[in-house]
Amino acid sequence: xxxxxxxxxxxxxxxxxxxxxxxxxxxxxxxxxxxxxxxxxxxxxxxxxxxxxxxxxxxxxxxxxxxxxxxxxxxxxxxxxxxxxxxxxxxxxxxxxxxxxxxxxxxxxxxxxxxxxxxxxxxxxxxxxxxxxxxxxxxxxxxxxxxxxxxxxxxxxxxxxxxxxxxxxxxxxxxxxxxxxxxxxxxxxxxxxxxxxxxxxxxxxxxxxxxxxxxxxxxxxxxxxxxxxxxxxxxxxxxxxxxxxxxxxxxxxxxxxxxxxxxxxxxxxxxxxxxxxxxxxxxxxxxxxxxxxxxxxxxxxxxxxxxxxxxxxxxxxxxxxxxxxxxxxx
Amino acid sequence: xxxxxxxxxxxxxxxxxxxxxxxxxxxxxxxxxxxxxxxxxxxxxxxxxxxxxxxxxxxxxxxxxxxxxxxxxxxxxxxxxxxxxxxxxxxxxxxxxxxxxxxxxxxxxxxxxxxxxxxxxxxxxxxxxxxxxxxxxxxxxxxxxxxxxxxxxxxxxxxxxxxxxxxxxxxxxxxxxxxxxxxxxxxxxxxxxxxxxxxxxxxxxxxxxxxxxxxxxxxxxxxxxxxxxxxxxxxxxxxxxxxxxxxxxxxxxxxxxxxxxxxxxxxxxxxxxxxxxxxxxxxxxxxxxxxxxxxxxxxxxxxxxxxxxxxxxxxxxxxxxxxxxxxxxx
Numbered sequence: 001x002x003x004x005x006x007x008x009x010x011x012x013x014x015x016x017x018x019x020x021x022x023x024x025x026x027x028x029x030x031x032x033x034x035x036x037x038x039x040x041x042x043x044x045x046x047x048x049x050x051x052x053x054x055x056x057x058x059x060x061x062x063x064x065x066x067x068x069x070x071x072x073x074x075x076x077x078x079x080x081x082x083x084x085x086x087x088x089x090x091x092x093x094x095x096x097x098x099x100x101x102x103x104x105x106x107x108x109x110x111x112x113x114x115x116x117x118x119x120x121x122x123x124x125x126x127x128x129x130x131x132x133x134x135x136x137x138x139x140x141x142x143x144x145x146x147x148x149x150x151x152x153x154x155x156x157x158x159x160x161x162x163x164x165x166x167x168x169x170x171x172x173x174x175x176x177x178x179x180x181x182x183x184x185x186x187x188x189x190x191x192x193x194x195x196x197x198x199x200x201x202x203x204x205x206x207x208x209x210x211x212x213x214x215x216x217x218x219x220x221x222x223x224x225x226x227x228x229x230x231x232x233x234x235x236x237x238x239x240x241x242x243x244x245x246x247x248x249x250x251x252x253x254x255x256x257x258x259x260x261x262x263x264x265x266x267x268x269x270x271x272x273x274x275x276x277x278x279x280x281x282x283x284x285x286x287x288x289x290x291x292x293x294x295x296x297x298x299x300x301x302x303x304x305x306x307x308x309x310x311x312x313x314x315x316x317x318x319x320x321x322x323x324x325x326x327x328x329x330x
Numbered sequence: 331x332x333x334x335x336x337x338x339x340x341x342x343x344x345x346x347x348x349x350x351x352x353x354x355x356x357x358x359x360x361x362x363x364x365x366x367x368x369x370x371x372x373x374x375x376x377x378x379x380x381x382x383x384x385x386x387x388x389x390x391x392x393x394x395x396x397x398x399x400x401x402x403x404x405x406x407x408x409x410x411x412x413x414x415x416x417x418x419x420x421x422x423x424x425x426x427x428x429x430x431x432x433x434x435x436x437x438x439x440x441x442x443x444x445x446x447x448x449x450x451x452x453x454x455x456x457x458x459x460x461x462x463x464x465x466x467x468x469x470x471x472x473x474x475x476x477x478x479x480x481x482x483x484x485x486x487x488x489x490x491x492x493x494x495x496x497x498x499x500x501x502x503x504x505x506x507x508x509x510x511x512x513x514x515x516x517x518x519x520x521x522x523x524x525x526x527x528x529x530x531x532x533x534x535x536x537x538x539x540x541x542x543x544x545x546x547x548x549x550x551x552x553x554x555x556x557x558x559x560x561x562x563x564x565x566x567x568x569x570x571x572x573x574x575x576x577x578x579x580x581x582x583x584x585x586x587x588x589x590x591x592x593x594x595x596x597x598x599x600x601x602x603x604x605x606x607x608x609x610x611x612x613x614x615x616x617x618x619x620x621x622x623x624x625x626x627x628x629x630x631x632x633x634x635x636x637x638x639x640x641x642x643x644x645x646x647x648x649x650x651x652x653x654x655x656x657x658x659x660x
Contacts, residue, residue, distance in 0.1 A: 072391075159366040298634075324542055
């Protein structure tokens with residue numbers, strides 16, 4: 001059922017089988033499986049995650065390649081609710097390990113916030129990442145193109161950039177290396193640093209050898225209309241033409257609430273997991289972009305399947321099989 | 331493009347980047363990714379695989395839980411074709427390793443068959459499994475219920491059996507063990523052997539302790555209407571009531587065409603693969619039910635993603651990045 005500040009007190013005494021932090025593709029897939037294993041689960045979704053910003057999901061089997069991520073997310077939320085999952089809009093603040101269960105503190109409401117604590121045997125961390133975008137004075141100008149013709153994922157959208165004049169906005173020198181992969185899709189690449197870092201002479205030479213111009217002046221604004229990129233204007237007034245681009249400035253990981261759990265193993269900001277997405281803490285699973293691996297919807301969905309299945313196995317094996325000793329209920 | 335006996339000669343001289351054997355969820359996901367990596371691929375689908383028989387796909391994120399597998403398969407086929415994949419109805423007969431490429435022999439047409447040979451750098455084996463069903467004189471009687479209320483996958487459909495009177499049709503004594511897992515969903519289980527094997531005294535006692543009746547008489551027919559199971563009649567005329575059931579008689583693996591490749595590693599009939607679904611042969615990947623792991627659509631779809639991505643990486647890394655040295659084509 002849908003929880004809110006009005007009715008969530010009905011659930012704060014419940015020991016959930018699992019709490020799913022994050023209601024994107026991975027979290028909702030986990031919730032659908034958990035609910036269909038007959039397990040009590042609660043999805044906590046803060047809103048406006050990476051799926052929300054996906055304008056067209058190109059690669060996910062079974063879904064039209066023009067489907068926006070938010071539509072899929074809405075559909076999955078309704079499906080999880082229909083199978084019996086609980087769902088709450090809120091922000092996971094903290095997770096505390098109480099030995100035989102976890103306590104999950106959630107911030108509900110942006111104003112006059114309340115901080116209920118929910119209990120669960122397992123946690124599925126599915127809060128994902130959010131791509132770092134170039135910061136311009138007018139952020140709406142960025143949102144007008146990001147996710148449309150200015151992409152954040154080469155695997156998802158490289159095909160749609162084929163042989164187009166493209167910009168690569170890099171967040172560091174290491175992230176410029178993406179140009180030499182992006183060239184699979186288009187070699188007409190101009191590399192932009194947005195004035196954020198200095199580029200080594202070696203990299204400058206490598207770019208020159210490949211014929212990729214480098215512009216180190218900060219971006220003033222993106223040009224175009226109707227979400228279709230046509231060019232970039234820089235703070236010095238210079239303009240270039242381009243019809244597409246890739247933002248490669250890294251990502252912010254929504255993982256702060258796990259930083260107090262000493263048993264977890266990190267690789268950078270990603271969680272290390274086993275083949276069932278279990279972290280090195282036996283009650284905590286990580287799915288989708290939070291864990292190591294490809295950041296793809298299809299992977300997150302499978303991760304949710306795996307985590308839910310392992311949680312079900314663990315819980316099921318802790319109780320003996322039910323016997324047919326009584327009459328069948330009418 | 332769609333290939334047939336009429337136009338396939340246009341493709342027998344092509345060196346495909348990858349041939350995908352099997353056009354179910356895993357194969358089509360691989361084809362969608364391969365095509366969107368700009369790689370040349372051919373899907374060979376024999377028809378009537380496991381996805382075809384799925385009446386309602388319950389657990390796959392983003393798709394209504396009443397969606398039949400064949401609808402999803404049709405949708406995925408059209409998507410793969412729209413991105414540029416080739417597609418042929420045919421039966422993969424044999425794969426020969428030619429060192430720097432593979433040769434894939436396909437049988438096309440059930441009558442007056444022809445046997446074209448296609449060449450590819452990589453093979454994605456996605457031909458899956460098919461569940462073994464109880465053999466009755468009137469097989470239509472089996473098909474009337476199998477996939478509807480008589481299930482073949484407990485993970486997919488256990489929830490829909492909740493506390494119902496159920497049969498478990500086991501193909502061997504070891505497969506009777508599923509009763510003690512199925513009891514998570516319902517304890518009202520009658521175990522049927524269909525007269526195929528004898529049950530040990532130890533198992534008989536274990537079933538008795540759990541209150542699960544055992545019937546060793548062969549099934550004559552399933553009773554019910556409109557795909558809704560109501561009972562079973564046995565060859566001795568005895569009848570029992572039940573509203574649902576699970577068939578657990580094992581599966582036939584569609585893997586014969588790989589048996590001549592000595593580098594492959596098998597675990598039973600399943601292929602051992604790495605984290606990108608690569609087998610122990612560097613040019614052969616296995617996805618979905620053919621490889622070890624959970625037999626779920628979501629897993630197969632992610633497998634297709636992984637295999638296609640690794641193939642793209644291999645091919646991309648074998649050629650230098652494209653340079654921007656010439657003018658942009660108009």
